[in-house]
Amino acid sequence: MAIELKVSEVKMGEAYVGKWGMVIDQDMCTGCQACVAACAMENNISFVGETDSGYGRSMHWIRIERFWEGSYPEVKMTPNQPMLCQQCGAATCEPVCPAFATVHSQAEQLNLQVYNRCVGTRYCANNCPYQVRSFNWRDYKRPEPLSNQLNPDVTVRRRGVMEKCTFCIQRIHKAQDKAKSEGREVVDGEFTTACAQACPASAITFGRVDNPDSLVSQLARVHGHGVKHLEELGTLPNVTYFKGG
Amino acid sequence: MSDKLSRRDFLKLAGVGAATTAILTGCGPASRLVKREPYLQMPEYTYNGLSTYYATTCRECAAGCGLIVRTSQGRALKTEGSANNPLNLGKTCARGQATLQGLYNPNRVRGPIKHTRGERLYDTAADPFNDEFADAKSNMDWAAATQTVADALKNNKPEEIAFLMGMAPDHLFDLVADLANATGIQAPVRFGALSMFESRATLSKASENLFGQSGLPLFDVGGAQVVFSFGANFLETWLSPVSYTRGFAGLREAQTKLRGKLVQFESRMSSTAGKADEWMPLRPGTEAMVALAIGKLACEIRGIPMPRAFSDVDPLDAASKSGIKLEMLNHLAEMFANSTGALAIPGGAALGQSNGLAVAEAVLALNAVVDNFGKPGGVFFSALAPNQTEYQRPASAKEMAEFVQKMIDGKIKVLFVHGVNPLFELPTSLQFGGATKYVPQIISFATFPDETALEADYIFPDHHGLESWGYQRVATGSVGSVLSGAQPVVSPFYDTRATADVLIAAAQLAGGKFAAALPFKDEVEFLFSKVTPLISEVDGFFSAPDINTFMAYFQQYGGWWKTTDGRSVPNSADALNRSLSGAEAEFAGEGEFFFVPFVSPTLAEAGANKPWLQELPDPTTTVMWNTWVEMNPVTAEELGLEDDDLVAITSEAGVLEVPVYRYPAIRPDTIAIPFGQGHTAYGRYAEKRGVNPTDLIGQNFNEAGDLAFAGMKVKIKKIGKKKPLSRLESIMGVYGVGLGEEK
Numbered sequence: 001m002a003i004e005l006k007v008s009e010v011k012m013g014e015a016y017v018g019k020w021g022m023v024i025d026q027d028m029c030t031g032c033q034a035c036v037a038a039c040a041m042e043n044n045i046s047f048v049g050e051t052d053s054g055y056g057r058s059m060h061w062i063r064i065e066r067f068w069e070g071s072y073p074e075v076k077m078t079p080n081q082p083m084l085c086q087q088c089g090a091a092t093c094e095p096v097c098p099a100f101a102t103v104h105s106q107a108e109q110l111n112l113q114v115y116n117r118c119v120g121t122r123y124c125a126n127n128c129p130y131q132v133r134s135f136n137w138r139d140y141k142r143p144e145p146l147s148n149q150l151n152p153d154v155t156v157r158r159r160g161v162m163e164k165c166t167f168c169i170q171r172i173h174k175a176q177d178k179a180k181s182e183g184r185e186v187v188d189g190e191f192t193t194a195c196a197q198a199c200p201a202s203a204i205t206f207g208r209v210d211n212p213d214s215l216v217s218q219l220a221r222v223h224g225h226g227v228k229h230l231e232e233l234g235t236l237p238n239v240t241y242f243k244g245g
Numbered sequence: 246m247s248d249k250l251s252r253r254d255f256l257k258l259a260g261v262g263a264a265t266t267a268i269l270t271g272c273g274p275a276s277r278l279v280k281r282e283p284y285l286q287m288p289e290y291t292y293n294g295l296s297t298y299y300a301t302t303c304r305e306c307a308a309g310c311g312l313i314v315r316t317s318q319g320r321a322l323k324t325e326g327s328a329n330n331p332l333n334l335g336k337t338c339a340r341g342q343a344t345l346q347g348l349y350n351p352n353r354v355r356g357p358i359k360h361t362r363g364e365r366l367y368d369t370a371a372d373p374f375n376d377e378f379a380d381a382k383s384n385m386d387w388a389a390a391t392q393t394v395a396d397a398l399k400n401n402k403p404e405e406i407a408f409l410m411g412m413a414p415d416h417l418f419d420l421v422a423d424l425a426n427a428t429g430i431q432a433p434v435r436f437g438a439l440s441m442f443e444s445r446a447t448l449s450k451a452s453e454n455l456f457g458q459s460g461l462p463l464f465d466v467g468g469a470q471v472v473f474s475f476g477a478n479f480l481e482t483w484l485s486p487v488s489y490t491r492g493f494a495g496l497r498e499a500q501t502k503l504r505g506k507l508v509q510f511e512s513r514m515s516s517t518a519g520k521a522d523e524w525m526p527l528r529p530g531t532e533a534m535v536a537l538a539i540g541k542l543a544c545e546i547r548g549i550p551m552p553r554a555f556s557d558v559d560p561l562d563a564a565s566k567s568g569i570k571l572e573m574l575n576h577l578a579e580m581f582a583n584s585t586g587a588l589a590i591p592g593g594a595a596l597g598q599s600n601g602l603a604v605a606e607a608v609l610a611l612n613a614v615v616d617n618f619g620k621p622g623g624v625f626f627s628a629l630a631p632n633q634t635e636y637q638r639p640a641s642a643k644e645m646a647e648f649v650q651k652m653i654d655g656k657i658k659v660l661f662v663h664g665v666n667p668l669f670e671l672p673t674s675l676q677f678g679g680a681t682k683y684v685p686q687i688i689s690f691a692t693f694p695d696e697t698a699l700e701a702d703y704i705f706p707d708h709h710g711l712e713s714w715g716y717q718r719v720a721t722g723s724v725g726s727v728l729s730g731a732q733p734v735v736s737p738f739y740d741t742r743a744t745a746d747v748l749i750a751a752a753q754l755a756g757g758k759f760a761a762a763l764p765f766k767d768e769v770e771f772l773f774s775k776v777t778p779l780i781s782e783v784d785g786f787f788s789a790p791d792i793n794t795f796m797a798y799f800q801q802y803g804g805w806w807k808t809t810d811g812r813s814v815p816n817s818a819d820a821l822n823r824s825l826s827g828a829e830a831e832f833a834g835e836g837e838f839f840f841v842p843f844v845s846p847t848l849a850e851a852g853a854n855k856p857w858l859q860e861l862p863d864p865t866t867t868v869m870w871n872t873w874v875e876m877n878p879v880t881a882e883e884l885g886l887e888d889d890d891l892v893a894i895t896s897e898a899g900v901l902e903v904p905v906y907r908y909p910a911i912r913p914d915t916i917a918i919p920f921g922q923g924h925t926a927y928g929r930y931a932e933k934r935g936v937n938p939t940d941l942i943g944q945n946f947n948e949a950g951d952l953a954f955a956g957m958k959v960k961i962k963k964i965g966k967k968k969p970l971s972r973l974e975s976i977m978g979v980y981g982v983g984l985g986e987e988k
Binding site (some may be wrong): 027030031032036037038048049051053060066072077144145146147148150151152199202223 | 317500973
């Protein structure tokens with residue numbers, strides 16, 4: 001008997017429009033790390049200490065990349081590049097998870113990480129071309145009373161679990177719940193992610209990319225030369241970068 | 246839910262209730278007694294699952310940014326910028342975000358302590374990441390503490406009592422100033438490492454020399470088209486980083502105007518210079534000469550009769566001495582002279598040299614060539630905050646040296662320290678550590694067990710900033726006059742007490758003129774007395790008929806500010822009519838390398854005890870949790886050094902051992918070390934981590950009395966050991982990875 005496989009339609013390239021998205025203006029970004037700190041505070045991210053961070057086990061969900069071009073005295077720092085989960089429309093991390101811990105949500109069109117399904121194979125991190133997933137190598141301690149600041153809206157992860165940027169899904173849900181209880185749609189700019197809210201240079205903008213009137217869509221349109229990272233891999237990222245300079 | 250009240254309506258009502266109580270809790274002095282407790286005894290305005298938000302002011306630096314703190318059931322969960330506050334308009338820096346890790350820091354002083362000098366306040370475990378720390382127990386009660394302070398005030402001659410205070414909070418400084426003025430005790434001295442590295446005194450003195458008026462200039466980066474910054478690290482820690490970063494975003498904005506350009510002149514590429522379109526790695530000490538040369542060439546381009554200020558400089562000479570080619574100077578001068586909005590900013594290491602004052606004058610004079618004073622994209626004097634006077638300015642390093650001399654001379658019998666950690670923040674060469682033994686009694690109000698608290702006889706811990714009342718004057722960065730207000734967002738976590746309350750109570754106990762100087766019931770009443778005059782001010786963001794309502798708004802919005810432009814225009818009529826010196830700086834000490842200490846953009850002077858600030862990668866090197874010395878790869882190769890090789894750096898003031906980071910964007914004759922680490926106390930995350938570059942800085946000042954911290958020459962010697970640095974960028978070379986010697 002032939003088995004009929006039902007695969008949900010994957011739109012490719014031009015046809016793809018995500019739901020939530022972000023634009024990041026690298027010309028504005030000063031690399032000040034406010035977004036990194038804000039993300040850690042909002043999402044209960046563990047700090048790992050000097051030794052483990054030296055081994056590359058730090059758990060930043062967002063990091064600022066900068067590269068060098070040329071050598072002294074003609075040396076240039078490339079525009080700071082905040083790198084976070086691109087919430088790909090066709091995410092390469094998703095099909096390799098044997099536990100369906102990283103799945104695509106139909107409702108938010110986001111790439112989810114379900115912590116209590118994760119068994120820690122790390123296949124997803126291995127397959128992520130953006131290297132934005134971080135793994136809990138240990139149960140990192142938060143000595144008392146540091147745990148008082150834990151955000152009750154975000155799960156605290158334990159050893160052996162993969163984690164990554166969620167586009168602050170707890171904030172998305174909170175705003176949606178509020179809008180629903182008031183019988184309206186979520187208004188553009190009503191809420192934003194922790195990184196975008198903190199950014200002193202307003203380099204990060206978050207919103208609905210499927211709404212042509214939202215600020216993210218307008219910025220992408222006006223700016224005109226937005227770039228999606230590693231677009232050629234067909235991952236359909238939902239983060240658009242404006243290159244500096 | 247009853248039939249009549251739907252869940253939706255209930256939530257609506259709950260929302261209204263939350264909004265109303267946010268105002269009501271501020272009403273009347275009784276509000277200070279409102280406790281925020283866990284949900285067993287639920288306060289009326291707390292709903293399960295709903296957060297309460299409080300406006301307050303960030304205390305991580307003295308800029309005075311407004312915060313909105315999300316709290317839930319008595320715990321502070323997240324800080325965000327206050328969108329109302331005109332200084333930061335809803336934004337924060339990394340340190341503002343991490344302030345909660347100070348509030349809930351595992352090493353805080355938990356109650357009043359009578360202390361033997363030098364005694365540890367906690368046991369340092371071998372692994373700072375485990376739980377087994379024994380914090381020093383409080384060994385006295387607050388009544389005895391207050392009596393101790395009262396005795397100290399009463400039993401010493403007023404002129405032998407001194408207060409050393411930090412840059413924040415301002416309300417406490419005002420209280421001590423009032424006490425000092427009324428009783429004859431020494432005028433309080435305030436200091437902060439940031440003000441030292443910002444060279445504030447130099448900026449103010451240069452303004453006085455050029456414009457006939459001292460004050461902190463405000464540079465409208467956002468309105469400019471071309472910004473020449475001579476060492477001003479305004480995207481990191483300089484003066485008001487959040488506000489200046491917003492300005493930078495305005496400079497870069499390219500949809501409604503031309504994209505503005507930034508040129509940074511400094512020998513080491515800071516993260517501000519990393520954002521610049523052009524980085525000019527000039528030879529340290531030639532900043533004044535280069536600025537004057539650009540001024541001269543720009544005057545020629547604009548066809549201005551050559552003013553006296555630029556007449557003495559020879560651009561060719563400046564080019565050869567600074568290492569910037571003459572064609573480049575011409576190009577820069579054209580860029581500056583032909584721009585519709587040119588702006589020149591002096592700051593940071595450029596002013597921290599023996600000729601710092603001349604540098605500041607030369608760079609400020611550049612602005613006179615394009616006459617941008619009082620225009621968009623130009624130079625202003627900062628709007629004065631309510632009640633702001635010259636009296637509240639920070640002490641320069643020279644004044645601190647005089648203060649230390651007073652201690653050594655036995656002119657200070659009791660020293661109160663609050664909000665500053667001079668044993669860490671002042672260079673060792675200024676001898677604060679050695680001078681403490683000449684002071685019979687030292688009383689510290691430290692929140693954290695810092696180095697200075699360990700040298701105190703008593704520690705009477707103040708609340709953390711998020712548990713405190715108060716206000717902070719916004720010294721610079723805003724268009725209007727701003728007083729940022731603070732209120733407790735959570736009830737105090739430990740048995741700490743507001744220093745203002747301790748002083749008020751002690752003054753009452755001491756009686757006589759002390760009691761008369763501070764006739765208040767408590768800190769809140771004092772705050773009311775200081776804020777009351779604002780009710781009658783016009784142009785306020787809000788107004789109210791009576792003080793209780795006014796204070797309610799003050800708490801709700803996190804301060805009070807004017808809606809009008811409070812900036813003033815410098816009088817530049819004579820700015821170019823005096824001769825300015827382009828002489829090179831003199832460098833102290835022997836050695837082949839210029840030494841540039843710079844403030845860590847993420848840690849600054851007091852961030853090292855917050856673990857997440859430690860784990861933020863440095864914006865330029867991506868190093869975490871430690872200190873490094875930046876060295877040009879060519880220099881490193883000549884010296885036979887690789888990444889992570891330990892070197893001994895010797896100046897006339899001291900020696901430091903620090904691992905090498907080969908940094909591609911620094912002059913080969915310059916090395917740089919970040920300031921922020923190297924604590925010998927201050928909690929488990931700060932202690933025994935990295936080194937403090939101020940140990941290398943000698944007692945040299947510029948003409949304005951600021952420390953010539955960048956005016957040193959040093960020697961480097963290879964030690965032959967390695968200290969692997971933890972870095973985000975790549976682990977190549979760290980722990981032997983990639984070198985064929987993996988462990």
